[in-house]
Amino acid sequence: xxxxxxxxxxxxxxxxxxxxxxxxxxxxxxxxxxxxxxxxxxxxxxxxxxxxxxxxxxxxxxxxxxxxxxxxxxxxxxxxxxxxxxxxxxxxxxxxxxxxxxxxxxxxxxxxxxxxxxxxxxxxxxxxxxxxxxxxxxxxxxxxxxxxxxxxxxxxxxxxxxxxxxxxxxxxxxxxxxxxxxxxxxxxxxxxxxxxxxxxxxxxxxxxxxxxxxxxxxxxxxxxxxxxxxxxxxxxxxxxxxxxxxxxxxxxxxxxxxxxxxxxxxxxxxxxxxxxxxxxxxxxxxxxxxxxxxxxxxxxxxxxxxxxxxxxxxxxxxxxxxxxxxxxxxxxxxxxxxxxxxxxxxxxxxxxxxxxxxxxxxxxxxxxxxxxxxxxxxxxxxx
Ligand SMILES: [Fe+2]
Numbered sequence: 114x115x116x117x118x119x120x121x122x123x124x125x126x127x128x129x130x131x132x133x134x135x136x137x138x139x140x141x142x143x144x145x146x147x148x149x150x151x152x153x154x155x156x157x158x159x160x161x162x163x164x165x166x167x168x169x170x171x172x173x174x175x176x177x178x179x180x181x182x183x184x185x186x187x188x189x190x191x192x193x194x195x196x197x198x199x200x201x202x203x204x205x206x207x208x209x210x211x212x213x214x215x216x217x218x219x220x221x222x223x224x225x226x227x228x229x230x231x232x233x234x235x236x237x238x239x240x241x242x243x244x245x246x247x248x249x250x251x252x253x254x255x256x257x258x259x260x261x262x263x264x265x266x267x268x269x270x271x272x273x274x275x276x277x278x279x280x281x282x283x284x285x286x287x288x289x290x291x292x293x294x295x296x297x298x299x300x301x302x303x304x305x306x307x308x309x310x311x312x313x314x315x316x317x318x319x320x321x322x323x324x325x326x327x328x329x330x331x332x333x334x335x336x337x338x339x340x341x342x343x344x345x346x347x348x349x350x351x352x353x354x355x356x357x358x359x360x361x362x363x364x365x366x367x368x369x370x371x372x373x374x375x376x377x378x379x380x381x382x383x384x385x386x387x388x389x390x391x392x393x394x395x396x397x398x399x400x401x402x403x404x405x406x407x408x409x410x411x412x413x414x415x416x417x418x419x420x421x422x423x424x425x426x427x428x429x430x431x432x433x434x435x436x437x438x439x440x441x442x443x444x445x446x447x448x449x450x451x452x453x454x455x456x457x458x459x460x461x462x463x464x465x466x467x468x469x470x471x472x473x474x475x476x477x478x479x480x481x482x483x484x485x486x487x488x489x490x491x492x493x494x495x496x
Contacts, residue, residue, distance in 0.1 A: 115140055115141045116139075116141070116162070116232045116235065116236065117140065117141045117142075117158060117159065117162075118142050118160070118161065118162045118164065118228060118232075119144075119145060119151060119154060119155065119160045119162070119163045119164070119188075120135075120143070120144050120145070120164050121145045121147075121148075121164065121169070121174075121177060122169070122193065123147060123166065123169050123170060124166075127166065127193075127217070128144050134221040134224050134225065135224070135228060140161075143158065143160070147169065147170075147171060147172070148171055148173075148176065148177040148180070149172070151163075151165070151177055151181070152180055155184040156184055160185055161189065161236070162188065162189045162190075162191065162228055162231040162232055162235065163178065163181055163188050163189070163190050164191045164193055164228070165177055165190070165191070165192060165193060165209075167193065167195075167198070167201045168194070168195065174194075174201070174205065175201065175205045175209050176208075177209075178190050178209025178210070179208040182209070187235060187239065187242070188235065189212055189213075189231035189232075189234055190212060191211065191212065191213045191215060191228075191231060192211045192213070192214050193215050193217060193219075194216060194217065195217050196216075202214060212231070275472065277372060278473060279471055281325065281328060281329065282328065282472070284332075285299040285300070285329060285332070286299070286300070288331065288332065291334075291343075292331075292343070297467070297468060298415060298416075299327075299328050299329075299330070299331070300328070300467045300470055301415050301467040302327055302330070302411050302412050302415050303327040303328040303467070303476060304463050304464075304466065304467040304470055304480065305411035305414070305415060305463055305464075305467075306379075306404075306408045307320060307323065307324050307477065307480055308455075308459070308480045309407050309410065309411055309448070309452055310323050310404070310407050312452075312455065313403075313407055313448055313451055315403065315404070319404070320473075320477075322375045322378075323376075323378075323407070324476055325373060326377065326379030326380055326408070327411075329363070329367065329373070329376065329379075330363070330380050330383050330408060330412065331359060332366055332367065332380060333358070333360055333361065333362035333364070333366065333380065334359045334362075334363075335362070335366070336358070336359065336362035337356060337358070337359050337362075338355070341355050341356060342356070345422070345423065357384070357392045357393055358393075360382070360392070361381075364377055364380055364381040378403075378404040378405050379402075379405050379408045381405070382405035383405050383408050383412060386442065386444075387406065387441065387442060387443060388442045391443075398445075401445075406444070406445040406448050407448055409444055409445075410436060410444050410445075410448055410449055410452045411452070413435070413436065413443070414432055414436060414452070417431075417432040418432050418464075429457045429460070430457075433453060433457075436449055436452060437449065437453055467479065
């Protein structure tokens with residue numbers, strides 16, 4: 114589209130001369146005989162260059178140019194004047210952002226050069242503005258894509274995380290059913306263990322690994338033959354050694370799985386005893402990882418309270434008495450003491466909730482907590 118030049122002067126002869134001088138320059142020429150007429154044109158039309166006489170009746174040249182800025186801020190403004198009047202020049206430059214002065218009578222060649230230069234500058238400005246807009250739009254698009262991608266990654270990570278949890282839970286239920294006929298022991302001890310860990314004050318970022326470790330504590334029994342694992346009556350020395358190996362097998366199975374490598378403490382050390390007489394490492398006191406010391410208490414409690422083909426479920430008070438009795442020998446006394454402060458109703462309620470819990474966030478909810486900041490430091494995406 115041809116650039117538009119607006120010529121403003123109250124003398125028709127001047128307007129005609131200017132138009133004649135600029136005709137054939139590839140521009141569209143618009144004429145205005147007064148300030149209001151010029152502003153009317155500017156309000157409706159985009160203009161590249163404005164040439165305005167400085168002495169006009171009514172609105173003066175500097176006034177018209179100052180008003181034109183509001184309508185067409187990018188237009189190039191040229192002042193046309195009879196005399197080199199310093200005051201008018203100052204006002205035109207300050208208020209009208211005039212970039213060039215033309216003295217009457219003008220030289221046509223010079224006029225054309227000045228106008229051509231003005232159009233070039235105007236078009237350059239427009240191009241810069243257009244590029245700015247394109248860049249800004251592209252930046253917005255990029256930010257939008259980046260946010261979308263981030264959301265997708267989070268969704269996929271969460272889906273993967275849930276799939277892992279559900280798969281583990283199903284595996285553990287199957288293992289539980291093999292040994293205990295009725296599943297549920299692992300889910301219960303995982304929820305009990307989480308509750309006790311919260312009471313003990315285990316670091317929040319360790320809770321999910323603790324939950325997984327508790328759920329998988331006996332995963333190593335997968336490597337113990339049925340003839341030994343399900344044997345009724347007492348075990349021989351050799352059979353006991355085979356059974357004890359489940360902590361080693363469990364550790365070996367889990368350490369090869371990326372997202373479980375931080376959940377090994379319970380599967381590996383849950384049969385250690387505080388006095389160092391457990392198996393298989395015979396660690397004592399705080400040499401046993403805290404998670405395993407917490408777990409040992411709830412594992413025994415649940416075993417005591419559960420019905421087995423060879424024994425009845427023990428009443429709560431009796432189970433509590435055994436835990437209290439073994440504080441300092443089997444159990445960490447501080448953890449046993451925390452455990453014993455928790456009411457029977459709480460353990461019963463946790464046992465009921467555990468039957469429906471197959472994920473960490475649900476286990477937390479069963480303990481009256483929310484996930485909040487308990488997630489382990491972003492391992493799940495890579496796992
Ligand atoms: Fe075990």
